[in-house]
Amino acid sequence: MIADLLFGPFAFGFMRRALAGCIALSFAGPPLGVFLVLRRMALTSDVLQHGILPGIALGALLGGLSVPAMGIGGLAAGLAVALLAGWLARATGGREDAQFAGIYLVALAAGIAIISATRGIDLGHLLFGSVMAVDDAALTLMAGIATAALFGLATIWRPLVVESFDPDFLRAAGGRGAGWHLGFMALVVLCVVGGFVAMGTLMSVGLMMLPAVAARHWAAGLAGQMRASVAIALLASWLGLTLSFDADIPAGPAIVLVAGALWLASVAAGRRESLLRRHFPPLFPAIGQNRPT
Secondary structure (H helix, E strand, C coil), X not given: CHHHHHHHHHHCHHHHHHHHHHHHHHHHHHHHHHHHHHXXXXXXXXXXXXXXHXXXXXXXXXXXXXXXXXXXXXXXXHHHHHHHHHHHHHHHCCCHHHHHHHHHHHHHHHHHHHHHCCCCCCHHHHHHCCHHHCCHHHHHHHHHXXXXXXXXXXXXXXXXXXXXXXXXXXXXXXXXXXXXXXXXXXXXXXXXXXXXXXXXXXXXXXXXXXXXXXXXXXXXXXXXXXXXXXXXXXXXXXXXXXHHHHHCCCHXXXXXXXXXXXXXXXXXXXXXXXXXXXXXXXXXXHHHCCCCC
């Protein structure tokens, strides 16, 4: 019975395609999420997932419900939001997060207005995702974006780590911190766009951020957090899609709910900074250890 619940849904081709796409994003998104948490930019991902909505809506308006058209539109909109927020912060001397807040609210309203004024576009599927929408074109998009994001992260890994831990040293060494920052933001936008088909524009960042936040309770080192975040994302993808099929709910919320449950379990009983470790260290000696990995 349990085996049927956990493995039965993947007897269908559309479920296997959705799982394959989510697996690809599970390898690319959570490592970027770890860097977002490290750089104190966790909520920036939420801004970007709202910011891509007008681009996706325009892509659907001009190209129909074409995954490449919506993907290109979402990518253009996300990059525009990131670049505009950075430029406004430097031009006005204000905080970048404040500029993000203003831009994403306008972008979200514009996207919903475009969708509402256009017949034939299912707002629910765009916002919350649908496994039925993951066809061969969508799977190719998700896998291609995940591959590009992984290669991009490998390319900027060293300067990004230095810029995250010691930006002053990078400036003193002649490094261009702003350039690496913009490159990193472009990779985040890529992964947000990659997840909108299966998880929707409002849920796509959940597979990136919740495993990254949960990973901090299992590993101290950056490499360990990367591995833990990917493992949690893979488990959330599998169980979330199973929940979506069995309970007949959208894929995006189902995956995020499972990822949220894994995060809460990590908060409660993780190896580092968990409730059990803090309040009952003598009863849980293995959990009580806080050694870097």
